Amino acid sequence: MSPDQKDIFWKEAELLAEAKILLGQLSEDGCVEKARYAQLAAAYEKLLKQSSKLTRLSDLDEKRLNGIMDRLSRYVSPPLRKKIVAGQERVELNKTRRVKLSIFYSDIIDFSAHSANMEGEALSIILNSYLCAMTDIVNHFKGTLDKYIGDAIMVFFGDPDFTDDTDHAIRCVQMALKMREKMAELQEDWFRLGYSDPLHIRMGISTGYVSVGNFGSDERMDYTIIGSPVNLASRLETAAGADQILISHDTWGLVKNHFRCSEARKLKLKGFAKAQLAYEVYGLADETQNREVVIEDKEKGLLIRYDKSKISPEEVAKLIF
Numbered sequence: 001m002s003p004d005q006k007d008i009f010w011k012e013a014e015l016l017a018e019a020k021i022l023l024g025q026l027s028e029d030g031c032v033e034k035a036r037y038a039q040l041a042a043a044y045e046k047l048l049k050q051s052s053k054l055t056r057l058s059d060l061d062e063k064r065l066n067g068i069m070d071r072l073s074r075y076v077s078p079p080l081r082k083k084i085v086a087g088q089e090r091v092e093l094n095k096t097r098r099v100k101l102s103i104f105y106s107d108i109i110d111f112s113a114h115s116a117n118m119e120g121e122a123l124s125i126i127l128n129s130y131l132c133a134m135t136d137i138v139n140h141f142k143g144t145l146d147k148y149i150g151d152a153i154m155v156f157f158g159d160p161d162f163t164d165d166t167d168h169a170i171r172c173v174q175m176a177l178k179m180r181e182k183m184a185e186l187q188e189d190w191f192r193l194g195y196s197d198p199l200h201i202r203m204g205i206s207t208g209y210v211s212v213g214n215f216g217s218d219e220r221m222d223y224t225i226i227g228s229p230v231n232l233a234s235r236l237e238t239a240a241g242a243d244q245i246l247i248s249h250d251t252w253g254l255v256k257n258h259f260r261c262s263e264a265r266k267l268k269l270k271g272f273a274k275a276q277l278a279y280e281v282y283g284l285a286d287e288t289q290n291r292e293v294v295i296e297d298k299e300k301g302l303l304i305r306y307d308k309s310k311i312s313p314e315e316v317a318k319l320i321f
Helices: 010-024 034-073 076-085 111-115 122-142 164-190 228-239 249-255 313-320
Strands: 096-106 144-149 152-157 203-215 223-224 244-246 259-261 265-267 276-284 291-296 303-308
Touching: 096 111, 096 164, 122 152, 122 164, 144 223, 152 164, 164 203, 164 244, 164 249, 203 228, 203 249, 228 244, 228 276, 244 249, 249 259, 249 276, 249 291, 259 303, 265 303
Parallel strands: 203 244
Antiparallel strands: 096 152, 096 203, 144 152, 203 223, 244 276, 259 276, 265 276, 291 303
16 A cells, blocks of 8 residues: 555554454464564554654644634634634635625714824724724624724624524614613723713614625635625715714614614715615614603693604704794
8 A cells, every 4th residue: 555545544554454463373372472462562652652742743733723713713703704614605706695784884983083182002992992892792793793994893784694684684773772882881981091082983774785705816805795785884874973873764664663763864975876865773662761751831832742862952942942
């Protein structure tokens, strides 16, 4: 048998064959020639040492490989990493799919202006604490983190793990609400660190058909999405105000029974010929307590009923007086 034809256990197989031959050569009284037995035992001892060494090297290589995989996994979202490791995702170009996803964009308003007044160390602390907290929320709601773009975050729901369109949209909006809530906590942490200027985020969400797959070159590629809904989510995020969540009409159609939203607004967005319908998300649909305020003056024939989550008392006062 040539070396190329031998498997990893060819030495063991040869020794076993020799042992069987030696067994067949036993004399009637059961004795074996001492020299032959000693030769076989020495060969087995040598093989055992080699096998032990190979096992230790294999264990060491496995630990190194696991360490490398762990570090590399930080550059890939958990859902995609799981699919690649399981062999379910082919890492190749020109293989895209047309799927319906919910897409999320967010960024910190005027972060460049804020960062100009920060020392490098403070900037790193704030940005990294923000991105770490937001990424934990993305993973909690099982979104696919597409990329960081400075302080901006892009996430999508529906690939590589598909459930249904409504579930994708609901989880996406839930994630956005949780991010807004977390941002308020981070403000307090940053204030205690000595940074008093408040930072605010804005968020945009859209739902629609996009192309998803690997884009780039043979040496460097990104698993990402392209299409009009991606641009719409980005434009809605840009149009949002401080701590606002704006969603597209398609997203609203899927989540309107689960969240409190504003009336439709027509927005003229860059890159879109027609005005787009957008809705602001206020909170969960069951958060109705203590939202409605009634002002009544029977003598003056005045009755005003308003939702304090949508309009402030100061704005109401301006309308009355």
